[in-house]
Amino acid sequence: xxxxxxxxxxxxxxxxxxxxxxxxxxxxxxxxxxxxxxxxxxxxxxxxxxxxxxxxxxxxxxxxxxxxxxxxxxxxxxxxxxxxxxxxxxxxxxxxxxxxxxxxxxxxxxxxxxxxxxxxxxxxxxxxxxxxxxxxxxxxxxxxxxxxxxxxxxxxxxxxxxxxxxxxxxxxxxxxxxxxxxxxxxxxxxxxxxxxxxxxxxxxxxxxxxxxxxxxxxxxxxxxxxxxxxxxxxxxxxxxxxxxxxxxxxxxxxxxxxxxxxxxxxxxxxxxxxx
Amino acid sequence: xxxxxxxxxxxxxxxxxxxxxxxxxxxxxxxxxxxxxxxxxxxxxxxxxxxxxxxxxxxxxxxxxxxxxxxxxxxxxxxxxxxxxxxxxxxxxxxxxxxxxxxxxxxxxxxxxxxxxxxxxxxxxxxxxxxxxxxxxxxxxxxxxxxxxxxxxxxxxxxxxxxxxxxxxxxxxxxxxxxxxxxxxxxxxxxxxxxxxxxxxxxxxxxxxxxxxxxxxxxxxxxxxxxxxxxxxxxxxxxxxxxxxxxxxxxxxxxxxxxxxxxxxxxxxxxxxxxxxxxxxxxxxxxxxxxxxxxxxxxx
Numbered sequence: 001x002x003x004x005x006x007x008x009x010x011x012x013x014x015x016x017x018x019x020x021x022x023x024x025x026x027x028x029x030x031x032x033x034x035x036x037x038x039x040x041x042x043x044x045x046x047x048x049x050x051x052x053x054x055x056x057x058x059x060x061x062x063x064x065x066x067x068x069x070x071x072x073x074x075x076x077x078x079x080x081x082x083x084x085x086x087x088x089x090x091x092x093x094x095x096x097x098x099x100x101x102x103x104x105x106x107x108x109x110x111x112x113x114x115x116x117x118x119x120x121x122x123x124x125x126x127x128x129x130x131x132x133x134x135x136x137x138x139x140x141x142x143x144x145x146x147x148x149x150x151x152x153x154x155x156x157x158x159x160x161x162x163x164x165x166x167x168x169x170x171x172x173x174x175x176x177x178x179x180x181x182x183x184x185x186x187x188x189x190x191x192x193x194x195x196x197x198x199x200x201x202x203x204x205x206x207x208x209x210x211x212x213x214x215x216x217x218x219x220x221x222x223x224x225x226x227x228x229x230x231x232x233x234x235x236x237x238x239x240x241x242x243x244x245x246x247x248x249x250x251x252x253x254x255x256x257x258x259x260x261x262x263x264x265x266x267x268x269x270x271x272x273x274x275x
Numbered sequence: 276x277x278x279x280x281x282x283x284x285x286x287x288x289x290x291x292x293x294x295x296x297x298x299x300x301x302x303x304x305x306x307x308x309x310x311x312x313x314x315x316x317x318x319x320x321x322x323x324x325x326x327x328x329x330x331x332x333x334x335x336x337x338x339x340x341x342x343x344x345x346x347x348x349x350x351x352x353x354x355x356x357x358x359x360x361x362x363x364x365x366x367x368x369x370x371x372x373x374x375x376x377x378x379x380x381x382x383x384x385x386x387x388x389x390x391x392x393x394x395x396x397x398x399x400x401x402x403x404x405x406x407x408x409x410x411x412x413x414x415x416x417x418x419x420x421x422x423x424x425x426x427x428x429x430x431x432x433x434x435x436x437x438x439x440x441x442x443x444x445x446x447x448x449x450x451x452x453x454x455x456x457x458x459x460x461x462x463x464x465x466x467x468x469x470x471x472x473x474x475x476x477x478x479x480x481x482x483x484x485x486x487x488x489x490x491x492x493x494x495x496x497x498x499x500x501x502x503x504x505x506x507x508x509x510x511x512x513x514x515x516x517x518x519x520x521x522x523x524x525x526x527x528x529x530x531x532x533x534x535x536x537x538x539x540x541x542x543x544x545x546x547x548x549x550x551x552x553x554x555x556x557x558x559x560x561x562x563x564x565x566x567x568x569x570x571x572x573x574x575x
Contacts, residue, residue, distance in 0.1 A: 009383065010385075013378070013385075016389075016393065017392045020396055021395070023396075023411060024395070024396070024407075026418060039416040041415075041416070041421055042424070042425060088298040091295070091298065092295050094294055095290075095291040096295075100291075104291075107295070107299075110307075114302075114307075118512060118557055120556070121313055121554065122305070122309045123541070124546050124549055125310075125312040125313040125316060126305060127540075127541060128312070128323075128546070129305065129308065144301065145301075145305040146305075148304070148305040153298060178290050203398055206400065207398075207399070207401065208400070209401045209402050209514070209515045213518075213537075224402070225401070225402035228403065228406050228519075229406075229519060231406070237413075237416065239410050239413075243407070249403050254398065254399075257391075257395060261391045262387070265390065265459050266463075
């Protein structure tokens with residue numbers, strides 16, 4: 001690449017980056033402004049009067065907006081679901097990838113077919129099932145049903161199929177049973193895939209919006225996404241407080257993304273391709 | 276196959292079913308049963324708050340097609356909103372990410388970093404990007420109008436409450452938010468196209484455009500099909516953006532089908548009617564997916 005073309009190229013890429021980054025940076029900047037400065041026209045780029053007042057308001061919120069509680073609930077729900085997905089999906093995927101049994105094709109076809117069922121068709125009946133189980137307005141509603149997603153099984157089965165069989169065969173010769181092969185051979189070999197699935201499950205659950213909006217009722221049981229909706233209503237145009245809440249909801253996922261962006265992007269693109 | 280035979284006993288008897296059991300329990304309870312249960316609900320006058328839930332046959336479906344029923348106008352209004360959103364967002368989300376993927380498919384320093392930056396908004400949830408853009412697009416206080424004013428353009432556009440502005444906002448925000456997802460899928464597809472095909476095209480004297488038409492597009496065909504169908508499904512599921520950015524405004528113009536179904540079923544608790552709507556929408560999506568599938572096939 002010539003020098004001039006190189007400069008033009010990176011200017012274009014940089015300009016494009018600005019489009020994606022600037023709104024998020026603006027959210028962060030606004031969270032350190034006073035309510036007054038945040039709504040000034042024309043807006044100030046660097047806060048003239050930087051303050052953590054918005055965060056004080058956010059964390060000192062009344063019983064309608066217990067933000068720290070929401071953060072904790074989000075953490076519990078997202079981690080809980082990620083663990084549950086890892087456990088059930090890896091076992092099912094192992095059976096589907098490595099064992100022969102009656103009905104295997106049908107089971108797999110059924111699981112894959114549900115990847116194309118729009119989630120909203122299940123929302124109303126699932127609401128009633130959750131109600132039967134006594135899980136309405138609780139974190140169980142956020143952790144358990146979503147773990148039935150087909151994605152994890154599909155993703156791990158694909159990965160297990162690609163593993164060399166030699167180690168398993170050696171283990172069989174040494175008299176290992178299926179459970180031992182699964183826990184001692186397969187799982188250790190699958191760390192990258194398991195990590196990818198854990199991260200993607202965590203992100204999906206952390207960001208879930210429509211389901212918690214309708215199955216959680218008490219402010220203290222909210223997670224951050226429905227909580228942000230509440231903040232938007234409660235603080236109306238006190239944008240620094242709303243942006244502080246949005247920042248709080250973004251930090252964990254952005255950190256996770258920075259640490260594991262290769263895994264996330266490759267996990268997404270690979271399963272996308274084979275979906 | 277040989278390997279399986281060399282290890283007799285594996286997968287014999289109950290073992291595979293035991294491995295499947297925990298997932299199967301969840302899958303049956305929260306996917307299979309609800310799929311059938313929803314259909315059952317749709318055949319009843321199912322009010323969550325009332326003890327009696329009388330069987331009404333296909334009445335809930337009939338009501339959706341009878342212009343004198345109370346749900347008719349609202350339902351088709353919401354279907355129209357979902358339709359408008361899908362028609363405008365899907366082409367953009369199919370074409371723009373392809374352009375980005377082509378840029379990212381060239382070799383240059385910092386490629387993975389740029390890829391990560393373009394993908395980043397996608398890891399933020401719809402709640403975050405919803406409240407963020409509600410702020411940026413605020414007609415009086417938002418940065419978008421301030422920016423437009425600063426370069427001498429109209430600075431009082433009603434991005435969240437006027438037409439067609441509300442649609443432009445919803446489509447624009449969604450493109451901004453999910454473009455990176457489709458781009459990385461295209462990128463993986465581009466990297467699977469064998470280099471030799473490009474070399475061969477070049478030997479034949481093909482220019483950039485001919486190369487794109489004759490090598491890149493045919494090579495991307497399966498990926499393109501996936502992206503188109505997946506984007507149609509995602510767009511017709513739109514909920515959070517309209518819920519937080521426009522709140523359905525102006526009037527109920529931007530209230531999408533999912534918003535209306537959720538309000539009807541989970542706020543007003545008329546679940547029979549809402550379930551019927553969701554099955555009708557699912558059926559429509561199934562048809563659209565099948566047509567898309569066909570279109571891609573017959574092009575051969």
